[in-house]
Amino acid sequence: MSFKNYPMVSRVVFGRGSFDQLEDILAPKRINSKAPFIFLVDDVFEGNAWITGRIPLAYDDKLIYISADEEPKTSQVDELVEKIILDHKDRPSGIIGIGGGTILDLAKAVAIMLTNEGEAKDYQGWDLVKNPAIYHVGIPTISGTGAEVSRTTVLTGPDKKLGINSDHTPFDQVILDPELTKDVPTDQWFYTGMDCYIHCIESLNGTYLNAFSQSYGEKALELCKEIFVENSLSDEEMQDKLMMASWHGGMSIAYSQVGVAHAMSYGLGYLLGTKHGIGNCIVFDHLEEFYPEGVKLFKKMKKIHNITLPKGLCANLEDSEFDTMIDVAMSLEPLWENAVGKNWKQTITRERLKELYKKM
The missing domain is CATH 3.40.50.1970 (Rossmann fold)
Incomplete structure (x- = not known):
C-alpha cells in the first residue's frame, strides 16, 4: 500500500x-x-x-x-x-x-x-x-x-x-x-465561510476519513461553529479564527477529499458560471439525505445571518443542459467515492442527480 x-x-x-x-x-x-x-x-x-x-x-x-x-x-x-x-x-x-x-x-x-x-x-x-x-x-x-x-x-x-x-x-x-x-461584504463572507464549513462536513463524513484529515476537520468545524453559530466574537477575533478555519479546512481535505456538494457545484459552475462558494451553498441546502446533521446546522446558520439563497437556477434548463452538469459532476470520481463509497455508481444515477439539480 x-x-x-x-x-x-x-x-x-x-x-x-x-x-x-x-x-x-x-x-x-x-x-x-x-x-x-x-x-x-x-x-x-x-x-x-x-x-x-x-x-x-x-x-x-x-x-x-x-x-x-x-x-x-x-x-x-x-x-x-x-x-x-x-x-x-x-x-x-x-x-x-x-x-x-x-x-x-x-x-x-x-x-x-x-x-x-x-x-x-x-x-x-x-x-x-x-x-x-x-x-x-x-x-x-x-x-x-x-x-x-x-x-x-x-x-x-x-x-x-x-x-x-x-x-x-x-x-x-x-x-x-x-x-x-475586514471589508468583505456579509453575504460574500458567509458564502466563502460556508465553503470551509462544507469542506469539513464532506471530509468528516467521507469514506476517505483518517486521523490526519479528521484532526484538521474537527478543528475547522469547531471554529466555524464559534464564528457562525455562537456569534459572541469581536470582529477581529472572527477574522483571525475564520482565517485559521480556512487553513484547517483546506488541510482536512488535503489527505481526504470533498464530496457531493463540491461535485454538483462544479456542474453548476461549468454550465451556469455559478461562483464556487454560493454554488456549494445552493447544492448543500438540498443534501439532507447525504449529510443530515451538517445540512440542519447549515440551515440554522443561514437563518442567524439572514441569508437568502438564489432559487430557480435550474428552472428553465433543457435536458441537454442537465446532461452537461451531470457529466461534469459524475466525472469527479474521487469525490463520489469519498462521499458514498467504492460502489457509488450503483446508487448515484443520472436520474438521481437530475432530480437534485431540479430542486435548485
Missing part, C-alpha cells in the same frame, strides 16, 4: 499587519533586477491605497488587476502567461496572488504554466504537471476557500471544470493577515 506523500506550503507567516513583511520576504527571492515579480491582484482593490499602496513594487515588477466576478478559466491562465512572456524577456522571479480563491488559483496556475509546455487545459486532472512551478506566494483577502493551502487550482476549461491537482501546485509562501479581510 502506498501512502500519499503530500506537499505542504513550505513557509507561512500569520498575524495582523504581516502583509507589511512582503518586501522582506520577496527580496531574497529576486533572481535579478530584470526578473520581475508579477502581482495578480483582485480588481476590487484598484484605487484602495490601504492595500495596493503597500505592495512593494521595484524594477520591472508588474501589478495586474484581475476581476474575480467569474470563476477562473484555463483560457485566462493561458492569456496571462502569454502576456507575462511577451512583456518580459526574463522569466519572472515569482508570482504573487492577492485576493480570494479565484485570484489564488490563478496565481498557482500561472506559476505552473510558466514552466510547463502547452495549455492549462492539458493539466486539468491529477498529477499531470512535470516541472516545478516558479516561486509563488498566496495572500488571501477573504477566508474560507482553503485555496491558500491546497494542492489544486480549480479551473473551468473548454470541456470540464477540474483542478490542476499536483505536488507543484501549493504555494511556496503564504501570508495570512486577517486584517486584509
